[in-house]
Amino acid sequence: MATTSDTSFFNVWLVQQNRVYRGVPYSVVCDWIQDGRLTSKDCVKTAQDANWIFIQDHELLKPYLAQPESTPRAEDEADALEPIEMDVTLKKHVEHEEEDPDMIPLIDISMVLLVFFMMTAQDLLTASPIDSPKASAANIAASKQALKINLRRDPLNPNTVQYYWGDNVKAGQELKLEDILSSVDDAVLNTPPYTVSVIVRAEGKLPYSVVQNLVAKLKDKKVKVQAHVKQQSEGGSPEGGTP
Numbered sequence: 001m002a003t004t005s006d007t008s009f010f011n012v013w014l015v016q017q018n019r020v021y022r023g024v025p026y027s028v029v030c031d032w033i034q035d036g037r038l039t040s041k042d043c044v045k046t047a048q049d050a051n052w053i054f055i056q057d058h059e060l061l062k063p064y065l066a067q068p069e070s071t072p073r074a075e076d077e078a079d080a081l082e083p084i085e086m087d088v089t090l091k092k093h094v095e096h097e098e099e100d101p102d103m104i105p106l107i108d109i110s111m112v113l114l115v116f117f118m119m120t121a122q123d124l125l126t127a128s129p130i131d132s133p134k135a136s137a138a139n140i141a142a143s144k145q146a147l148k149i150n151l152r153r154d155p156l157n158p159n160t161v162q163y164y165w166g167d168n169v170k171a172g173q174e175l176k177l178e179d180i181l182s183s184v185d186d187a188v189l190n191t192p193p194y195t196v197s198v199i200v201r202a203e204g205k206l207p208y209s210v211v212q213n214l215v216a217k218l219k220d221k222k223v224k225v226q227a228h229v230k231q232q233s234e235g236g237s238p239e240g241g242t243p
Helices: 026-035 074-081 104-126 177-189 208-219
Strands: 009-014 019-025 043-045 147-153 161-165 197-203 224-232
Touching: 009 026, 019 026, 147 177, 147 208, 161 177, 177 208, 197 208
Parallel strands: 147 197, 197 224
Antiparallel strands: 009 019, 009 043, 147 161
């Protein structure tokens, strides 16, 4: 019977790959068998052996082969046939609303706002009053000496603008823009210190660019102007609201 000392080195033949390794130590051959690199159908032989020997037939190497599973016992078969009891608890999903919501974030925000208002309230109470700009034409409408210029569209020709002087807005009393500006010049010359106030009242259906054009020409004459855009009736008298 061969011993380990007699077979310290093997020639290994991998039958499936048809590859031979020579002088492989006994311990390495055992590791290869356990790692699965060598199967039971691979062959080995020592220098003293004349023929190749299957690993499954070698007395020193076959113990390292994987042992086949033993036949099942009767007890194992009986255990396999027993019904399986599963202890599974199904959790019913129930939507649960919080009965007591967390009020701490709301309280924190309220405290921040309270401190902010306390710090700014004193500044609002003790601050100096704001100087609002003076209205340049605030008293023109109440002045009885203010000149009045009325604008409306020609009922027969909507593209034509009719100009009226004063409160007399009647058919046949319309003037041209040049005549209106000339009347303003006369009023300025006859009213020391040569400044007059003019109220421009326009029909609401007129394009506002017409009013702007007239106001610009009046301001060139150093005239205080207040423009009113009012809804005028077809009869000519102004009606309705304020600009």
